[in-house]
Amino acid sequence: VRTLERRGSVGRQRSLPYLLVSAVVLYVGVVLLYPIGLGVYSSFTRQELLSGVEPRWIGLANYERLLRDARVWRAIQTTVFYTLTVDLLVLSSALGTALLLNNRFRFRWLARAVIALPWAFPEVAAVLVWTWMFSQAFGVLNVFARWLLPVPENLPWLTDPTLAFASIAVMTTWKIFPFYSLVLLTALQTVDLDLYEAARIDGAGRVESFWFITLPGIAPTLGIMTLLITIWSFRRFAIIYLMTGGGPAGATETLVVQVYNTAFKFFDLAYGATIGVVGLAMSLLITAAYFAAQRRLGMGDR
């Protein structure tokens, strides 16, 4: 009886994990994988959002159109440039802020709470405030710009292509760097204090101890952060779409905004899906590249 019981429990134990994950697998499969399949299928068809006409198979025609479409290439460039800019701005401001907050000072809890604010802020609420701050006629940022910079007039924050790109990058940085600085602060606090003491005794200055102790200590966190910032810059929709809609003249139209515009503004569902497939391939490529790099650097088994 005993062995039977045990065998039964082992059998149950074998199937139990599958049972536990089956709900997630089924659900995520239906809501994510099936749409991916459908998206890939749509990219070989012709269909409009509002017409009741059945999708028609047209082979690679959408992809041929895409290869010749300067708008798509521009969007890919914009996406890459936006991602790099945001990576750079967020990494530097998060690191600077984390190093500051890692000091002991009075009211540090208050500073931490203030820094956490933009992270908690809903994107749409943030967009509402920032569009008013960026208003050329009435925006408060003009006041600061005219204090700090030699500009005689209010600036076209969201209507000049170059400036609009910069404005979006700055607003994005404000919104997301707080989270990463809190993450880095946590990482900084796991760096062994004795190492700093030892370095000091060996005559190392603050630059050396930052370079040889702090930086290696937080390197894995910085790596993960870069991946997350990159992926999220690639994914970012609401902020860009609501601030500029991709304009002016396509200057802030990243790939995801273009997909949305193509499908829901120009009602070209299939072509939108085609651009979407390219975007999906790019995001998978970024992830794969990250994991390959991580394995090569020997951090894979952390």
Add this chain to the structure above:
Amino acid sequence: MSAGAVRRGHARPWLSSRRGVLRRAALYGAVCAVCAVVFFPVYWMIVISIRPTRYTINYPPNLIPEVIQPSTYVEMYTTVPIGLWLRNSAIVGSGIMLITIVLSVLAGYAFSAFRWRGRGAFGLALLVTQMLPEALLVIPIFVIFRRMDMIDTLQGVILAHAAFVIPVSVWILKGFFDTIPDEVREAARVDGCTELGVLWRIMLPLSAPAVVTVAVIAFFDGWNEYLFASTFITSSQLRVTSAGLASFIGELSTPLELVLAGATMFAAAPIVFFVLMQRYIVAGLTGGAIKG
């Protein structure tokens, strides 16, 4: 992460050295500058929300409000259907929270406590789905949901968005379950607990902070949801706050103070929770990602 470790802080040796006083002044100055820059948009939202529009559409704007008119916050409820919108946002948030917790507790437990064939592939699949941009999938999801008659329902928004929250949540819970020693589970099993009993009576109470963290993240992810809500929902009765507020962007017919007061109400709830729980949330989010 213990709160003590954070509070103790890491006094840098160089701060207590000779030019310590000057450095302290520089430190306080820098902290104040960063806080000011970060806080300004929040301050500005409140300023616009408590003064009449004519002071906002005026250049140069006064940095300190000349008139304070808190009645906006009452007037808002009658002029803008903010109460309805907030209720709908809360429904979406709760729905996403419920689905996420149930599904990711089960999957996270399987992922952490058992060794099974396909486990590695499952983890990788979770990581990859976490990277998928929802704006790229909104078209096929729209097509599928239209076939299932779930367009223009809050359930549709909930079901579509939760799929993007679950992968992260599984990782967070798995990361937390991993920290509970196997002996605890062994002991419970020896005492005659079934596997699900172990999960329910031992693992869940022990990982309450992680479950609460996941709940808060999932709820506010739903609360802030914009993409699916704005694409799927057309009837005004079902509008959520983010989509409702977004419809005011760039228009001037509604008094600005009402719109920004709505935004303030909308932002208040997540701010309270995230600021109070920032340590748990950061620990949860990074624990999963870094150990993964």
